[in-house]
Amino acid sequence: MNTEVFAARHIGITEKDMPQMLKTIGVENVEQLIYETIPDDIKLKQPLDLPAGISEHEFLSHLQELAQKNKIFKTYIGLGYHETLTPSVIKRNILENPGWYTAYTPYQAEIAQGRLEALLNFQTMITDLTGMEIANASLLDESTAAAEAMTMLYDVRGRQQKKDGASKFFVSEEVLPQTLDLLKTRAIPLGIELVVGNHETFDFASEFYGALLQYPGKHGQVHDYARFVEKAKEKEIKVAVAADILSLVMLKAPGEWGVDVVVGTTQRFGIPLGYGGPHAAFFATREEYKRSLPGRIIGVTKDTDGNRALRMALQTREQHIKRDKATSNICTAQVLLAVMAGMYAVYHGPNGLKYIANKVHTLTKLLAKGLEAIELEQLNTSFFDTIKVKFSSIGKLKEVCETRGINLNYIDQETVSISLNEATSEEDLKLLLSCFIVSQEDKKEFSFESGIKEVIPASLQRNTPFLEHEVFNSYHSETELMRYIKKLERKDLALNHSMISLGSCTMKLNAASEMLPLSWPHWGNIHPFVPLEQAEGYQEVLKSLEAYLNVITGFSATSLQPNSGAQGEYAGLMVIRAYHESRGEGHRDICLIPASAHGTNPASAVMAGMKVVVTKTDEKGNIDMADLEEKAKQHSENLAALMVTYPSTHGVFESSIKQITKLIHDNGGQVYMDGANMNAQVGLTNPATIGADVCHLNLHKTFAIPHGGGGPGVGPICVAEQLKPFLPSNPVIKTGGEEAITAISAAPWGSALVCLISYGYIKMLGAEGLTNATKAAILNANYIKDRLKGKFEVLYTGERGRAAHEMIIDCRPFKANGIEVTDIAKRLMDYGFHAPTVSFPVAGTLMIEPTESESLAELDRFCDAMISIRSEIDEASAEETDNVLKNAPHTLGMITSDTWDHAYSRQKAAFPLPFVAENKFWPSIRRTDEAFGDRNLICTCAPIEEYMEA
Template identity: 65%
Template structure:
């Protein structure tokens, strides 16, 4: 027997599930002789790439991790006292291992199907409760992208709510963090909002202001009493937003108690690593009266079909696919996984633990200030929480050099320095800092004594918190690790994720999040870096960024990428703002019309509206394709004011439209740019590209095509690629110099968005290589067409290409079933009884299911899903024929819980077995929905978006 000593495991074979035998069987079912023949019938020849992708050879998992370790070593993990919204923190090990590193949590989808998402819904409700309690506000959402964009959302909400439509001024305290001011400038520009940046103590709010924003504590660390300012704002009908530090609010009077209308910020320091900027969960809290204007998602309490406690996403009619260009926000993604981590951090520590952490941080800051003052330094802040400010004068350079020698980063601005302490700071750290400052003064180490006696707060009583917080039992019951572990697992068990079965969501591409791609996220070399660390300390990150920029540029065909946008919709907005800057730079300020097909993602018109554009809808034909004649007519009609076309490719209905090059040419002929929504890039990579088709800009959902996990609804990344003529307009940043010649202002708080998760996509591309990425696309198309071949005998497939093929997804038409009482939602809920998450429901066509399997699903899993859908179709037929009752049948009563099926009473005309174990395979690995069908209308009538009060528990026990 000869031995192969050159064998190396190929990651591609781990990522792409179907083996050669399964491939042949699927091709036979489809009716083609080879995979290439299928691709020829699916992807139009005129848009196909002529050459394979020029990417480095694929690495094995072992080789990649070894090489990345070398890259990571280029990052220098200094002790960071930079602050400015980012702080080192301690992620409790029980949360790190069982949430952040656990695919049972990070592979979940957005909780649109509430019955199989009760665990993360409860964790997010805990997050909302925590935010409401700490801020003193009445209602909060289930997280936003980062602090800077949350502040921008607040500004725009204030703008939308203004009673005086002529009011265009927005006051910004000069002590708001600079990255936040940068984003406010970006958002204000398209609407002509005038930012007035200055001192809150001196501003005159009587002339045309609609809103104001301050930082608490301020950007320099000072804690101001804003009570009088809040009163002045309200006297002038000006709403006040406060950017607040959550940990500080355990000691400081919460903004809700002194007049804030909106409170925003980040939950990063509650156990979420800095990660060179993200991902981090921002929060947004406001008054009850603004509940229908609050951006993002709200988790609400309702009841299920058994009248039991249940949770769901509330007020969903505000989602962008409903309101489209009338939406007040384009937010489609949250930072759910990170919000869940922060909520568990609060549960684990409880109110006493959080306060002790805050007191220690504050106490060490007081100690450091006193120690430095006694050796001759003047500390400038009168009232502070964790940040002191010193004017160093001529000593600045010497102190800076000494700090670098001790691997310490401070926040220098001219001759002034701020030093921000955090949860990880120790008394030993204070001693080191004191010795450094003493040495520069010429004071020997033996003469240095750190002040440790009589450490009292510098916060006056008028600013000290007196109100209770986190009094709910959930924050007072799980403080030992055993209790916490069991609580985390109890919630995890209520949620369906990719650890259970495929999640066949059309347009959302629930790909494999390979373990080797995830491992580096928690390495200290990547996780503990501050986003504003000096460039010479972050060579590892820069290497990853540069390589990822080059690889994504090759994949898209574009000249360059911006890695800053930290969500898909954020990428849409960034791309449109780049197009806007391009037109304005050419003097075409009047070009503000965006043509958008009627089938577009709902975030498309919402993003265009946010970029100050007017939306003109382009019709679709009966076969789902863009009506080219209507497009031509409207492009000609608006040729003098045309800004761009927003188009998704392959189309939202899962077809490679053959007219796409002609469509792009029409737009260019009339002076416009083509923005391509990259949501369906999973069907393009290696076969075609946005640039090859004719696009000028494209965003990429890295949490779809490039394997970043969905994390229960976030994190995500949405970098944009642009053609050469647009490169100089890519987003810049106010703190870190990444600016091009004519960069637009920042769109995200950190210069590279959620930098730490870019490593996942870097790993995926590096381990797949050119051939692997191309094969992944081919197998995505194969899996989809195999399912189409099996299911079209039972469900009409709404759209297909000219040769009868779909791209990577298909739409199953369920509208006819309504004639005998079966809605598409009934099918979605019944799928839970079979152990599956539903495909995308009623998008892009109401009453349909959009199915996307991804290349990582094996044939037997595709077959399981097909068998479930076929079985459900038989049940529908039984309703149609009268064998099953129209009202009381397995679809209408789905999902069936364990409590219902095993109860003493069963009065349905079908068996318990049919309800719970409709196919033999279900019994082998049954996933039980945690609750019966949720009652959305009940929840909207009586909106509760915090944990029920303690009294309700007492009532249950009575």
């Protein structure tokens, strides 16, 4: 074995495994299996035109060289992004720990209590600092969170049937430029009219339904918005505020003024800049809006034994259920980053946060004083960490600052703003002031005088407590925090324990060599709005990644801006919309979507201003061609797009796909391909070959970015030549096409930091390794399918009886024995496995996807567990509910209890197969009571009084 070949480390199957697997499947070789799986007319004729793979050592050396091309300046640009100090204990034990970064979304609460507790801490931190009643478990970035506020308030207003026809949304001119740009993107297709202006002169006309304010303003001014909010309330206008999280330690919480929503980013709570992301945004609101709140909420409930349990609350709000009735297509969060931000608050506690905020604020006042001493005009009358300075020689100042490694925010030819942060020192201030002095012809002396005056009015100073809960007042030494993090980690099942065979989620290896550079300062400490010449290393990586994705998809251009798969769907549809408008066909607004599609598809289409027409699927799970043809022709005058997942959501390569895409083109539409199942395509076929026009790719699935417990994600779109001009831009740093649509996410290249992972994945696997990975994914899926034959029925297969990279097994017949699919999912926990995808896309089924990274030994352990569970199902009866499936999962407390009155043994409950005892994972709670939790929604840590009473 060549130990330098990365493919041998990434792909779990070895040459000696092949004969056994091929025999089980019933084929002579892998080529025969691929021939029987993928239709001939869409197979690639040539290998991928990509470089050969390189070793892990070569890759890390290569990235170190590129890292040196990124220039680390002291950056005071601000605009929602700040240098921060990530505590090493958090970096080492969370960011660099596969126990945290390889976990899946906590749908299976019993094996996710650690992450859920960390997210509950995050929600508590947000509600405390914002003064609101309820918060979600994070969103993608501040700008998209603000856009979600705009659309949620629009929806709330409509449902309350107040002020019919109110469709104007006021945006303060103080709002961040990237947020304003993104609001434009979201507003247009929904018919919302944005009105940008000065909040002090705003006319509260009746046609307005909502408003957005920035606190502090984009250039640092702290406004008192109390009177504005009071007037808005009189007119029944809802108010959202985008707030700086660190400033809320010192400034009055927006909730105290009676606002409806508070959004922002938690980036400055210990999250690296990373050239724009990933960062966890926050969204806090009133409890009355809990069923409209986008994203996920973590709630407190109880388990079967009445013990406290956490789980994702109100899941019916998700678009998988609401589909085209959903008001948001968000189905993810930034969990890993939210966990880090929450732990930052746990580590520092309320007093530590006060110290940090006060230090930043004091240094800012000192800087203002120093500038006044050299007779410069500081324009902000009240500020927290940002000052705005009038200066006549901006050109000279910029030149001097750049030679000294300093970035400022140059607003115009005579104004500059400076945002300080927790990494700023007094020495930094001296260097800053010297830049202004050198840039002046008339040299002045300066000194930091004592007696700096208070600049925050008493009416805006925070006088309410926050973070009083025990968790924020207990773990301030590194030893204690390290143990707390470990305690939570032990409650969670992640890829570092066993395979997670989730259909449509592709939980593959996230190689250590791909992850290591995320901690390097030359990648982590770059502000997204620095001049391009300071980010040459990033530019090289991002441009190469775009080029690689173009080759893999067969398309002409790529935008890396969308920072989730759902965001990619929306971006793809908005580009299609712009394309039709450019041809004078803006009336095209019908989007055909198969009944089997992901729930995000119809939600994205509605957000893009399209009308959804659902098409049928046949008994084999394929698109019903007759129904599709009828609807395509019926709507040919207005057909905008077809959204199709390929291979299908049912895990099948439909042989009629080229016929389908031609039909759409013949009727004037464009084809959007959902890239969720790209793990079955890379190197063997591609979206361009099947006839698609645009696809999004889940870099957090196919291209090895870890799920992180439910985020980060990256969902770039790749497009055919005719759509290239419309790729999204950014208002600060130019990106996108010649006729670019406005922004899709806040940063120019979205979550740029984690793109290093996908770059490494492609770079190290190379053309041959990528193709072999796809073959291995298909091989593993068909091996599981045939090992389970006779025990479980696979619902859908291709024309030659093969699965793609995933399959759906039917659990509905077991209802005769009183067993539901949920019982199987919970019982798998006793065997040490996370359940496959439950009841999607077909209720009462499990969708299994093993990925290419798993070894034959692990595949066999999973199959042995499923076969053993099948025997347990046969032993069960509808009349007798005391069985291992209905009582699953079994906790350590239950097994070691003094009493045991079940009809089966403790051994059978906890150690059903010999391999389980060697590596036992104990669920930390028994089954959660979902209904109780939804009826009694609690989504913050319990108040300190409860602990005092206890």
